[in-house]
Amino acid sequence: MDDEQTLESLDRLRDRALAGDARAESDLFEELRVRFLVIAKKRVHADHTEDVVHEALEVVLAKYRALDRDRGLLLWSLTVLRNVIGNHYQAQRRSTAQTVQVEDWRTVPAAALSEDPTADLGATEMADRLQTAIDELARRSPRCGTIFARILESLDQADGTREVSQAALTLVQQDFPDLSRNTFYVALHRCRAQLRGLLDQMEAAHG
Numbered sequence: 001m002d003d004e005q006t007l008e009s010l011d012r013l014r015d016r017a018l019a020g021d022a023r024a025e026s027d028l029f030e031e032l033r034v035r036f037l038v039i040a041k042k043r044v045h046a047d048h049t050e051d052v053v054h055e056a057l058e059v060v061l062a063k064y065r066a067l068d069r070d071r072g073l074l075l076w077s078l079t080v081l082r083n084v085i086g087n088h089y090q091a092q093r094r095s096t097a098q099t100v101q102v103e104d105w106r107t108v109p110a111a112a113l114s115e116d117p118t119a120d121l122g123a124t125e126m127a128d129r130l131q132t133a134i135d136e137l138a139r140r141s142p143r144c145g146t147i148f149a150r151i152l153e154s155l156d157q158a159d160g161t162r163e164v165s166q167a168a169l170t171l172v173q174q175d176f177p178d179l180s181r182n183t184f185y186v187a188l189h190r191c192r193a194q195l196r197g198l199l200d201q202m203e204a205a206h207g
Helices: 003-018 022-043 046-066 073-093 108-115 123-140 142-154 161-175 181-206
Strands: none
Touching (some): 003 073, 123 181
């Protein structure tokens, strides 16, 4: 398939995804993930490649629906990846011990704590509130509940963001054998957004 056909194929997948085709969205992000990996492996140390790719994919997932239909999805997505890689190197130059980006693929507890406005609460209270939010989300969305339960379980089995992420994926695939790697990260993004919404509601109720 030549470059022009590739662009047209991705744009068609984008159009189908925007029309509500979940399979097309999964295929679209798998295609982008493959292309991102090829580039990231040449630009970023192997220890950070997956993190950079996941971050770029999450940015694209969050924003592609608002993209002008006349703009090519692949070229725009590659710009997102380039910006993420640039941010990665800027963070390294600042010698930041552990940078947590807003759009980073982090474990759920860390992401929730870093983004939640109640981060100044005592650790015990915050942990209780987070568990309450996860329990409520599990009632609303059993799959989200399973994903978060597996992520928490993986924290005891792995060390580092990428290892935790991979361990969680492996565990979740035991519950959902047909779940692909890309579909897992799409689902995780949506579940995280729902969890943050619940935490916001709980904060407002306590305010």
